[in-house]
Structures are given as structure tokens and as C-alpha cells.
Amino acid sequence: MQAFTYEAPRSLDQALSLFGSTGDNARALVGGTDLLIQMRAATRQPTVIVDVKSIPELQIISFDPQSGLRLGAAVSSVRIYEDKMMQDKYPGLTEAAWLIGSVQIKHRCSVGGNLCNGSPAADTPPALIALGAECVIASTKGTRTVKAEDFVVSPGRTVLQPGEILVEFRIPAPKPHSADCYQRFIPRNEMDIAVVGVGAAVTLNGDTCTSARIGLGAVAPTPLFAKAASDSLVGKPLNEQNIAAAATLAQQIAVPITDMRGTVDYRKHMVGVLTRRVLTEAAARAKKK
Amino acid sequence: MSGKVHVEATLNGEQVEFLCEPRQSALEVLRDVLGFTGAKEGCLTGDCGACSMVMDGRVVCSCLVLGPEMQGHTIETVEGIAKDGEKLHPLQQKFLEHAALQCGICTPGFLVAAKALLDKNPKPTEHEVRFGLAGNLCRCTGYDKIVRAVMDAAAVMQGR
Numbered sequence: 001m002q003a004f005t006y007e008a009p010r011s012l013d014q015a016l017s018l019f020g021s022t023g024d025n026a027r028a029l030v031g032g033t034d035l036l037i038q039m040r041a042a043t044r045q046p047t048v049i050v051d052v053k054s055i056p057e058l059q060i061i062s063f064d065p066q067s068g069l070r071l072g073a074a075v076s077s078v079r080i081y082e083d084k085m086m087q088d089k090y091p092g093l094t095e096a097a098w099l100i101g102s103v104q105i106k107h108r109c110s111v112g113g114n115l116c117n118g119s120p121a122a123d124t125p126p127a128l129i130a131l132g133a134e135c136v137i138a139s140t141k142g143t144r145t146v147k148a149e150d151f152v153v154s155p156g157r158t159v160l161q162p163g164e165i166l167v168e169f170r171i172p173a174p175k176p177h178s179a180d181c182y183q184r185f186i187p188r189n190e191m192d193i194a195v196v197g198v199g200a201a202v203t204l205n206g207d208t209c210t211s212a213r214i215g216l217g218a219v220a221p222t223p224l225f226a227k228a229a230s231d232s233l234v235g236k237p238l239n240e241q242n243i244a245a246a247a248t249l250a251q252q253i254a255v256p257i258t259d260m261r262g263t264v265d266y267r268k269h270m271v272g273v274l275t276r277r278v279l280t281e282a283a284a285r286a287k288k289k
Numbered sequence: 290m291s292g293k294v295h296v297e298a299t300l301n302g303e304q305v306e307f308l309c310e311p312r313q314s315a316l317e318v319l320r321d322v323l324g325f326t327g328a329k330e331g332c333l334t335g336d337c338g339a340c341s342m343v344m345d346g347r348v349v350c351s352c353l354v355l356g357p358e359m360q361g362h363t364i365e366t367v368e369g370i371a372k373d374g375e376k377l378h379p380l381q382q383k384f385l386e387h388a389a390l391q392c393g394i395c396t397p398g399f400l401v402a403a404k405a406l407l408d409k410n411p412k413p414t415e416h417e418v419r420f421g422l423a424g425n426l427c428r429c430t431g432y433d434k435i436v437r438a439v440m441d442a443a444a445v446m447q448g449r
Contacts (some may be wrong), residue, residue, distance in 0.1 A: 006294060006311035006357045032353045036314070037334045049311065051358060078347065102424020103402070105335055107347040108354070190423045 001039050008051040012138065015055055015165065020140040022048045023162035029053075030074045031108030033101065034117040050165075057167050058112070063089060068173040073112025073166040080111065090171065091285060092180030092199055092278075096127035099184060102191050112166050115148070118156040118222075125152065125223035126199035127182040129215030133171045139164040149215065149225035175211075178203040179285030181278040184217070185270050187261075194218045195262045198250075198274035202282045207237040209283075214246070214275060219254035219267050226250040229275065238283040247275035298359040300325070301369030309356035316340045316351040318359065319366060327367035327397040331426070338425030341398040342366050348405040350424075367397035370404055379442040380404055389438035391429035399425050403439045411447060415440060 009015040019026050027046035029035055030053060038044040052058050058074035063085050071080075080086050080097040087094050093111075100109055100123050114124045115135070128148035135146045137160065146159050148169070153159060160166065174180075184197035197217035203210045212233040214226040229249035236242045256267035293308040300323065307322050319325040319342065328351050331339030335350045342351040343365040370378045380403050383389070390396045399422065406413060406421040413421065418439050419432070427435060 001312040003310065003312055006355065008357070008360070029355070029358075032355065032358075033335055033350075036353050036355070040333060049355070051355075101335070102338065103406075103421055104338055104341060104348055104350045104424040105353075107344075107349050190420060 001036075002042070002045050002047075004039075004047050004049050006049050006051065008054055010054045012055050012057045012167065015050060015052055016138055016140045016163075018048070018050055019165055020163045022050075026050050028113075028116070028165050030058075030110040030113040031076065031105070033105050033109045034113065034119075052165065060168060061086070063173070065173055067170075069169070069171040071111065071169040071171065073116075073168055074110050075112075077106040077109050077111070081106075089174055090131065090180060092182040092201065092282065093124065093127040093131060093171075096123040096182040096197075096199065099123045099182075111169065115151055116158055116160065116166055118152045118154070118158050120152070120155055120221055120223065121194045121197070121218035122223065123182065123184060123194060123197055123217065126197050126215030126217040127180065128169065128171075128199075129223060129225045130180050130182070130199035130201040130213045131171045132201070132213055133169045135169060136167045137164050138167045143167070145170070147225075149223065152222040154221050174201075174289070175203050177205065177286045177289050178211075179282050179289055181282040181285065183274050183278050183281070185274060193261065196256075196267050196270040196274055198271065198278050200275070200278040200282045202233070202238065202279065202286050204238065204283065204286045207239075209233045209236055209238045209242075212246070212279070214250055214279070216250060216254060216271060216275075218261075219256040219271055221255075224253055226253055226275075228253070233279075238279060243276050243279045243283075246279065247272040250275040294357045296357055296360045298361065299363040301365055307356075311355060311357055313356040314352050315342065315344075315354035315356055315359055315364070318356040319351060319364075322356075325366050325368050328401075329394050329397060331394070331398075336424075336426065337395070337398070338402060338422075339395050339398040341401040341425065343401060343405050346405075346408075348402050348424075365401070367400050370400055378404065379445045380407070380439065383438040383442040383445065384435070387434045387438035387441065389430060389434040395425060395427045395429075399427065399435055403435075403442070407439070407443055407446065412443060413440075 180201035184194035186192035329339040331337035
């Protein structure tokens with residue numbers, strides 16, 4: 001690994017001035033489960049590593065029934081899936097956090113890192129997209145927010161500009177009779193990279209869907225918000241026929257590649273299968289809320 | 290540009306302090322700086338678990354932790370599992386009895402991960418053991434003997 005300097009600021013202000021002065025040469029470190037591997041492979045070679053785990057704003061998990069969830073970018077997967085509030089309010093995002101890697105990896109990795117790594121196949125971005133998450137980005141110049149579906153711009157690249165860091169996610173409080181769900185397909189039981197991953201969040205009024213959001217992973221250069229598929233469900237009952245129609249619309253925006261994990265046709269097929277399954281499961285969960 | 294960093298941590302119950310380069314992983318610090326060679330270098334990508342250590346009660350891959358990140362944290366390695374460094378832990382005893390190792394390279398990582406698993410879940414099902422140890426790879430045993438050893442150790446520790 002190339003030499004670098006290590007900084008572990010204890011406040012957001014300190015971190016922002018560090019990033020402000022080092023710009024493109026700095027990289028934020030949370031779990032290191034992607035970054036250190038990339039540095040060993042020399043695909044990323046930052047000269048300054050800023051360990052952001054000691055910054056209180058990046059470690060926050062707080063829920064308010066009005067303003068919703070604030071989830072710090074450095075909160076580890078294990079803190080998310082062991083959190084009763086997260087399990088109850090955001091079961092789909094919790095599932096996605098739980099699916100990332102082995103126990104060893106989940107004790108270190110974060111949702112923020114999962115998104116900032118910029119992988120098209122990451123598990124948490126489709127769940128974040130389904131929940132309508134907003135990403136709060138800060139620099140010495142101020143803060144801005146970007147929708148989860150707009151954060152990754154190409155494989156390995158994000159909207160973050162030199163000097164900026166991802167601080168937290170803001171996620172709306174679930175309305176009554178709302179729930180989310182995330183599922184992925186992998187060819188083994190655990191510890192693999194998604195062939196396809198789909199997240200969905202729905203709100204019901206009786207049997208009628210009043211809101212739906214579907215996020216897709218591993219089927220395009222970036223995680224996708226399946227807008228047409230999501231909008232097609234609003235005002236309709238979440239029955240088999242409407243769910244199948246939405247799944248078809250989701251398949252239409254999938255532009256996957258063929259690789260060792262699956263072919264284009266197979267991935268498109270799986271978008272349909274998983275979209276149906278997550279919508280059905282999210283609806284079943286929403287009915288109990 | 291990258292002078293050595295001074296780090297203080299707790300290792301297997303004892304205070305340690307050391308100097309390391311920022312680019313040295315916790316695994317390199319354990320093995321090359323502190324002389325604790327139990328944790329093994331396998332893949333260096335977080336896939337094999339041979340370098341497993343426990344950090345603040347949670348098992349992690351020491352190859353994916355930087356030495357400076359150990360500052361102020363509590364670290365446990367395979368060297369700390371046997372009581373007073375002598376009396377084998379039930380897991381170690383059962384690994385021997387069940388022949389749950391052949392070449393032995395993965396064994397420290399399995400012991401560390403299995404102990405962390407049993408500390409959290411003293412009566413795991415076989416499925417939970419297999420799932421909990423999925424981050425540790427063994428190319429010799431085919432896993433069955435390891436799983437049996439862990440299940441048996443759990444039973445012994447429960448007084449069954």
C-alpha cells in the first residue's frame with residue numbers, strides 16, 4: 001500500500017477543513033472494507049486518509065415521528081440491524097445492511113461507505129432509493145442535499161466534489177400502513193455480490209397504494225430509481241396484476257451487463273421476479289403497520 | 290510525509306503501546322510489531338477471515354483495520370483465548386477432539402470468530418454456526434468438523 005497520512009478528526013469542522021485543504025487527495029475512511037482493498041490494488045491512491053468514525057454527526061441514529069430518520073454516514077451495518085427502531089420502522093434498509101458481507105465485514109462497513117464506494121451492485125442504495133433518502137453533503141462552503149438515486153454518477157464515482165463529505169441520510173418517517181423491503185439474488189446463501197437487488201417502499205390506504213418507490217441495483221452503471229414502475233402503482237390496489245405490470249416497467253429501465261454473475265437476459269428477468277417479490281412483501285408488511 | 294504514529298490499545302487484557310506507519314494494518318502490527326503471530330495473513334481482502342481479531346467485542350478482519358485505528362480500542366486475539374495462556378478453551382479442546390483442522394492456517398481465525406459467536410449466542414443452531422462462520426474459509430476440512438466442534442464446545446460450555 002502506498003504511504004499516506006492518517007487523520008482522525010473529532011469534529012465535523014475539523015474534518016471539513018482537512019478535506020478543504022487536501023481536496024482530491026483525501027479519502028474518508030469508515031470500515032475500510034472497500035477502500036483498503038482498493039488501496040492495496042492501487043485503484044485508489046489517496047495521500048490523506050481521514051478516519052471519520054469519531055465525528056458525532058456521522059454516528060447519529062435518531063428517529064423523530066415528524067422529521068423522520070437521521071442516519072449518520074459512518075453508522076456501521078451491525079448498529080443498524082441490531083437497532084429495534086430500525087428493524088421496526090425501516091425493515092428493508094435493515095435487511096440491506098444485514099446482507100452486506102460476512103459478520104466481520106458487517107461489524108465495520110457503513111451505509112455511507114456502501115454508497116460512496118459507488119458500486120452499481122451495492123445492497124443499500126436500492127433500499128435508500130425506495131425510502132426516498134436524501135444525502136446530506138458538507139464542505140467548508142456549506143451543505144447541500146442530493147437524492148439517493150442521484151448520488152452515484154458512474155461505477156466508482158459519486159457527486160462528491162473535492163472537499164465534500166457525506167455526513168448523513170435523512171429519511172422520511174414512514175406514514176401509517178407503510179413498509180419497505182429489500183431482496184437480492186445471489187447464487188449462494190450468504191456473502192456474495194448481488195446479481196440483481198431490488199428495494200421497494202409502499203404506503204397503503206386500505207388496499208389502495210397511495211405511494212410506491214422502487215430502487216434497482218446491479219442492472220445499470222448506477223443504482224436506479226424505477227420511477228415509471230413506482231408511479232404506475234399509485235391509486236391502484238397492490239394486487240398480482242398491478243404488481244406484475246409495475247415489474248414489467250421496472251424491467252424496461254434495466255440496462256445490465258453480462259458478466260460471470262449473470263447475463264443481460266437473466267438479470268432483466270430477475271428484475272421482474274424480485275420487483276414482484278419485494279412489492280408483495282412490502283405490501284404484506286404495510287398492512288400490519 | 291508519513292511519520293510513525295504512536296498508538297495505545299488494550300491487547301488481550303494488557304495495555305500495549307507501539308509505533309506504526311499509517312499504512313500498516315492491524316494484522317501487520319499484531320504480527321510484525323507486537324509479535325502476536327496467531328492471526329494469519331490470508332487474502333488481504335476481507336474474504337477469508339484468517340486474520341480475524343475481536344475489536345471492542347466485535348469480530349473484524351485485522352487486515353482491513355489500520356494500525357492507527359487501534360488507538361484506544363480493546364483488541365482480543367487467539368493468543369488470549371486459552372485461560373492464563375495455558376488451559377485450553379473448550380473451543381480449542383473440541384477443535385482438537387473433532388480434528389477440526391488440518392493445515393491449521395484458518396484455525397486461529399475460526400477460533401476467534403467462533404468464540405465471538407458463542408459469547409453472543411451461547412446456544413446457536415447449526416445454521417447459526419454455519420452462517421456466523423461464513424466469513425472464515427477453510428480449504429481442508431470441508432467445514433463439517435469445524436461446525437461439530439463449535440456445537441460440541443457450546444454444549445460443554447452450557448454444561449450439557
